[in-house]
Each structure stands twice: as C-alpha cells, then as structure tokens.
Amino acid sequence: MNLDQYFNRIGYRSGTEPSLDNLHALTRAHAQSIAFENLDVLAGKPISLELDNIFDKLVLRRRGGYCFEHNGLFMWVLQQLGYQVSTLGARVRLRTPDRDDLPGRTHLLLKVELDGQSWLTDVGFGGFSLTAALRWQDGLEQQAPHDRRRLVYEDRRWFHQVWQENHWLDVYEFDGLPMPDSDQKVANWYTSTHPDSTFMDQRIVARAGADGSRLALLGNELRIRTPTGDLETRNLAETEITQTLKDVFYLDYANYNGS
Known part of the structure; x- marks a missing residue:
C-alpha cells in the first residue's frame, strides 16, 4: 500500500506538498477517477472499513x-x-x-486545516x-469545477x-463534530444492510467527468448532466452494464451480472 499506486489510479502528476492548489487538484483527480458505487451492497457483500481492504478494492x-471507503482512503492519502x-x-438531506x-x-x-483556515473535502x-x-465560511458562494456550492449556518446547523436548477439544494447538514471509528462502523452497518437504506434500493454509480459533466447510473438509467446543466438520459439493457461500468465509470469488472 503506497502513494504511487494511488497516484497511478487517479492519474495524478501534480505536486504533493501540502497546499490549497494541491488539495483542489487531488480532490478533483480522485472524484474523476474512482467512481462512487454500491454494487457490493446490492450483492449482499460486507463493506470493510479496514484501510488495507479499502485500498485493495x-x-x-x-x-x-x-463515503466511508472513499473518504477513508482520501484521509489516509492526505495524512501521508x-x-x-x-x-x-x-x-443526508437529498431524500x-x-x-x-x-x-x-x-x-x-x-x-482540512490549512494555513489557518478550515476547508471541507x-x-x-x-x-x-x-x-x-x-472553504468553511458561512454564506460564501464558491465555484468548483463542476458546480457552485456554499455552506450556510442556520438553526445552529x-x-x-x-x-x-435555479435554486440552492440542501445536500446534507452537519454540526462540526468528528465522526469517530465507532460511529462510522454503526453508520456503515446501517447503510449497507438496513432495508430503508438508499443503497439497498437500486444500482447507484457516479463519477465526475473531466469536461465538467456529471455521470451517473441509477438502476439501468444512464444520466449525463452536461457542463451547461442539461440532463441527458438513456435506458441501458442489462447486457450493456458491464461495458458501461468499464468505459464510463472506469470500474474493472470482467463480467458484472448484478451479483
């Protein structure tokens, strides 16, 4: 388990010293290269939070x-x-x-604390x-490569x-308190096994495109939100899924069959 293997996985060739520019670059490279997905959850496979297992996967x-896998890995990278x-x-507020x-x-x-300021990644x-x-600052609108964001402090949250789509959408709320390993284990168990968990409903795969697009596979529907905000959709046959996972989401499956 070493950083060179990780850098090769995300195609990262920029600087490695702690700086804001490098933090931005690492965040973008990771999000564009390693897809979000719940395929093991749907297959009934346990989700390990052990770093060695996350790195291997x-x-x-x-x-x-x-989240626990992606941000667990990314935290290790940043610490290194x-x-x-x-x-x-x-x-999570989306539902x-x-x-x-x-x-x-x-x-x-x-x-991330950097040069006297707090940042979220x-x-x-x-x-x-x-x-x-x-940047962790109330009300500051911030343009990221793929969208516009802000943090607002309201009702002590x-x-x-x-x-x-012309409005500010709550994606999640937080109180600024840490999430220790014990809490992560409980939340991981819930999200990967409880019938009410979003991840038990359908196939969810997502990746940020290098051109500013957002790519997602929800069930069998491939969604592409273009850099201009337009949404393109296409329903895939089950026989197209394996190749789509490889070509669109950079996931290595010899023959994905939903199990």
Whole structure:
C-alpha cells in the first residue's frame, strides 16, 4: 500500500506538498477517477472499513465504493502527504428536504486545516462529490469545477448546498463534530444492510467527468448532466452494464451480472 499506486489510479502528476492548489487538484483527480458505487451492497457483500481492504478494492482492484471507503482512503492519502485532516459526520438531506425531519448521521466527510483556515473535502458523495475543497465560511458562494456550492449556518446547523436548477439544494447538514471509528462502523452497518437504506434500493454509480459533466447510473438509467446543466438520459439493457461500468465509470469488472 503506497502513494504511487494511488497516484497511478487517479492519474495524478501534480505536486504533493501540502497546499490549497494541491488539495483542489487531488480532490478533483480522485472524484474523476474512482467512481462512487454500491454494487457490493446490492450483492449482499460486507463493506470493510479496514484501510488495507479499502485500498485493495478501490486502488488495486480498480473498484469504487461509498463515503466511508472513499473518504477513508482520501484521509489516509492526505495524512501521508502532511495535511492536518479530521473526520466529520453529516445527515443526508437529498431524500429528507424538510428541515424539521432529522435523518440519521450516516455520511462521512473530511475537514482540512490549512494555513489557518478550515476547508471541507468530500470525494464520497455520489453525484455531488466535491471536485474542489470547500472553504468553511458561512454564506460564501464558491465555484468548483463542476458546480457552485456554499455552506450556510442556520438553526445552529451547517447546511452544505449546491446550486441546481435555479435554486440552492440542501445536500446534507452537519454540526462540526468528528465522526469517530465507532460511529462510522454503526453508520456503515446501517447503510449497507438496513432495508430503508438508499443503497439497498437500486444500482447507484457516479463519477465526475473531466469536461465538467456529471455521470451517473441509477438502476439501468444512464444520466449525463452536461457542463451547461442539461440532463441527458438513456435506458441501458442489462447486457450493456458491464461495458458501461468499464468505459464510463472506469470500474474493472470482467463480467458484472448484478451479483
């Protein structure tokens, strides 16, 4: 397990010293190269949070994963490079838009302290994974390579929002508290096994495109949100899935059959 293997996986050839430019570049390279996916969850396979297993899956076997795997790996990378990084837990808002309802704290993201400022990075949030670090400042609109973001502090909670279809969409909320390993294990168990978990419903695969597009596979529907914001969709036959996983999402499957 070494950084060169990871850099080869994400095609990273830029600097490695701790800096904001390099943090942005690493975030984007990861999100564009290693897909978010829940295929093992659907197959009933356990999701390991052991770093060696995550590295083997995402880097050596050229698979993807979800937040605990992506951000667990990315945290290790940043620590190896000398960044001051810690975990945060969040409550996903995409299926619970009513702020009076409180979903479980099931998402992992990262906080990076750099040059006296706090930044958020999150390479494990599916079609909304960050492609640049986000400055932790109330109300500051920030243009990332793939979309516009902001953090707002309201009702004693932080809301991470993305500008989409002419409005600000809550993607998740967080309280700024760490997410220790014990909490990650509980949340990982819930998201990978509970029948109410989003990841138990259907195939979910996503990657950020190098051209600014967003690519997603939901069930058998391939979705491409172009850099201009237009949404293109196509329903795939089951026989097309394996090749789509390889060509569009850079996932290495000899013969994916949904199991």
